[in-house]
Amino acid sequence: MQGGIQLIQNKQKKVVIIGAGFGGLWVAKTLANTGFHVTIIDKNNYHTFLPLLYQVSAAEVAPEQIASPVRNIVRKHNNIHFIRGAVSKIQYSTKTVLCLGQEIPFDYLIVSAGSENNYFNIPGVARYAFPLKTLDDAMVLRNHILTCFERASFVNDEKQRKRLLTVVIVGGGPTGVEFAGALAELIAGPLKKDFPELQHEEITVYLIEASDRLIGMYPEKLGDYTCKQLQKKGVKVVHNAAVTNIDATGVQLNNGGIIPTETVVWTAGVKGELIANDLNVKTMPNGRVIVDEYCRVPGYDDVFIIGDLACFMHNGKPLPMIAPVAMQQGRYVGKHLLQKLKGKTPIPFQYRDKGGMVAIGRNKAIAQIAGLHLKGYIAWILWIFIHILYLIGFKNKIFVMINWVYSYIFFEKSVRLILPRCCDDPHGDACLQRGRSCKG
C-alpha cells in the first residue's frame, strides 16, 4: 500500500470523523469491521480519558496512564484509519475536509471535536490562568504547582511565598471540585512530607463559584455535602463570586476580594467552536451547534455533530457536556449509518441518563444513579468501579487496573515530577508553549 491517503474500494462509503475523543472513537468502534471506510482525524495521536485528567494535574497519575494511542486502538480493524493532524476547514460543497494541505473526501462527516475553554472575555484570564482541558494543560499545571512549591521553599519574602503557595480554582463544577479535592490531599499528604521547610498554614486552596452552590447540576443536598467535604480538607470555598480580572500578581473578584496568587486554574466555562466551514449552522450563544433528533446538522443528512460541540435538546434542555453523552451519541451515529447502509430508516437518538458522579478526594464522592443519591465512601467505590470499567473497556488490560488501583491506594506513585522542563528560565520553571507565548 502506498503512503498517503488509503486506497479505497470504490463502493465503500467514506466516513470521516473529526476528533478521537469519546464521541469519535465510539462511532469508529461501532463501524469497526463493517462496509464503511472510516478515517479518524485528531491533532493528538492519542485518546485521553478525560474524567481522570485532574489526577494528572494533581500529580496522582502519570499522563501515559490516561492516554491511549489511537493507532493502538484502531489497528485491529482494517477499515479504520487514522490521520494525525488538525482539520482546518470543512468544505461541504466538495464533500471534503482540509487537513495538512490535503483534501480528504467524505460521504458522511462526524464532527466530535469537543469543546474549548470559555474565558468570557474577562481580562487576563487567557493570559494568566491555567486551563484544564487537555493532557498538555494537565502537565503544565502540575509542573507549575510543583515549581511554585520549589520556589516557595527557597524565597525569604513572606508575601511572595504566600502568593506561590496559594492556588485559586475558578469554577465549582465537577472538574473544579475534583481537582480541589485532589490538590488539597496532595498538599496535606505527599507535599507536606516533601517540603518540611514550608509552613503549611501558608498554603491555601480556594474554590470560587459564581452561583450559590457547587455542582449545581446535582441536587442541593449533594452540593452541600460536597462543599462540607472540601472544607474539611481545608479548601476555602467561596460562593457567589465571579472573577473580574487576573494579572501577574493575583485574581480580583466581583465582591471586591483580591487574592494574591501565581496559580489560577480555570474550570469555569466551556464553549463550542466549530471549525471553519461552509455549512449553514445555527449555534447557541456558547457556540454549541444545534442538531436535530438524529444528531445531524439540520438540513444535512450526512453531517453529524456529537459530544460537547453539539447542542442536542433533551427534555427542553441541551444535553450536558459529559462523556456518557458523547459515547452514547457516538454509538448511535454508528448504528444510524449502519441502518442506512442496509436501506433501513434510522430512529432518532434517545439519551439514557445513567446519572453521574463526582469524586471528592480519595475516599469520598457523590453520585446520582437511577434516582438514587449516594454520598461518601460507597459513592466513591462506585466511582472507582465505573471509571476502571471504562478505562479498561478500551485499554483491555487487567494489569493497568491493578497498577492504577495500587498507586491510587498507596499514593506513592512517583509522578511529582516537573517534567518536561523548557526554556532557559533561571527558576527552571517548566512550561510549554501555551497558546502563543511561553509563560516561563
Added chain:
Amino acid sequence: MQGGIQLIQNKQKKVVIIGAGFGGLWVAKTLANTGFHVTIIDKNNYHTFLPLLYQVSAAEVAPEQIASPVRNIVRKHNNIHFIRGAVSKIQYSTKTVLCLGQEIPFDYLIVSAGSENNYFNIPGVARYAFPLKTLDDAMVLRNHILTCFERASFVNDEKQRKRLLTVVIVGGGPTGVEFAGALAELIAGPLKKDFPELQHEEITVYLIEASDRLIGMYPEKLGDYTCKQLQKKGVKVVHNAAVTNIDATGVQLNNGGIIPTETVVWTAGVKGELIANDLNVKTMPNGRVIVDEYCRVPGYDDVFIIGDLACFMHNGKPLPMIAPVAMQQGRYVGKHLLQKLKGKTPIPFQYRDKGGMVAIGRNKAIAQIAGLHLKGYIAWILWIFIHILYLIGFKNKIFVMINWVYSYIFFEKSVRLILPRCCDDPHGDACLQRGRSCKG
C-alpha cells in the same frame, strides 16, 4: 521552620552537592542521618535512571518510570535538603555557591553535575541533531520519531517520505547501540502494526561509527557480535565514517556519503563543563576536571568532583563516564567526609571495575564481568537483573519491578504518545524549547 535556607545548627558541617545524579545521590545517601548538613542542588526535581533513557526515546517505557523525585528520596533523612535550581557560580573565596540569586554556604563542595553533549563544532549538529542525555531529550526524540511516522503516512512525495522514515544514529558506543537496537525493534514490531499503510522497506536505521568497531571499550569479539546482531535487526551499521555536516535535509559523512533524513540522533561525544568558578582547576581537552586520588581538585581538601565531570586516572587512563564510577565515587566521598569528621585520615579512592553490559534489543546483550565475556540471552538476563536491582535499590518498590518487567515483556505499554505537543504547528509537531529556539 521558615522558608528559605534551612536553619543550620552551628556546629554542623555544611555539605553542598551540585547534581542529583548517581554521584551526588550516592554521596547524600552515605551521609544520611549523620552529623553533616547536606544540601543537594539540581535543576530538575528528579533523579533520572540514565541507563534506561534510551527506552524512553524508543517509546518502551514512560518517562516517569525512570525518574524519581529527589524529595521523595531525601525526605526520610532530616539532615538532607534539596533546592531545585541551577548553580550559576562557585565562589570558593567566600565558600559559597550562587543559586537563584542566593549564596549558599558550604564547608565541603561536591560537584557531580554530569557531562554535556560534545558536538565537536561540527556544522549543524547543535542545531539539527537530537541529543540523548536527559529525560527532556528522550521525550523530544520519541515525539519527533513518532511524528515523522505520522507525517510519512500522509505524504505522497516518495523522497520526503524516505527522509521522514530514515533515522541516523551517530556514535557506536553503548548509548548508540542500545538505542539502535530498541528502535529497530520498535519499528519492526509495534510501529509495523500501527502503520500498515507504510512500506517497511522505506524505513531505515543507520548507526554511524567513526572507528572500525562498535563499543570500542569492550573486546573486539563482543563488538563484532553486537554489530552482527544489530544488522540482523535491520540496522545499517557504517564504520569508519564521521559526520562533517548536518542540515535540514540530512547528514553528510567524511566518506562522501549523504543520507537524507529528518532525524539525526547524537550519541557521539560528551564533554565536561565545569560551572563558572574561581577555583584553580586543570582540565582535559574534553573539559573533564583532573582530580587527585581522593577525587578532590588538587590543592583543595574541601572541593570534590565526581562522576562524568571528573577525570580520575586509573591504570593510566581516565575512568569511563559510566554510572558505576559515579556511584562508587559518591559513596567514597561520603565515607571520606565521615572519616574526616571522626578525625581520621581518609584513604584514596579505589575503583572496583565490576565490568559492564550493553543491551541489544529485547533479548540479547553483551557483558563483561570479572574477566568473563558473555553474549546473547544469558547476558541479557544478567542485564535485566542488574538494572532492576539498581532501579529498585532506590525506588524500593517491588511493584515497580513487576510493572516494568510486564510491560517490557509484553511490549504493549501505551507510550507511543506524542506528548506533550507544543506550539501551534500545523503538523502538530511536538517539540520543546531546545536550547534557544523551538524546532517545530
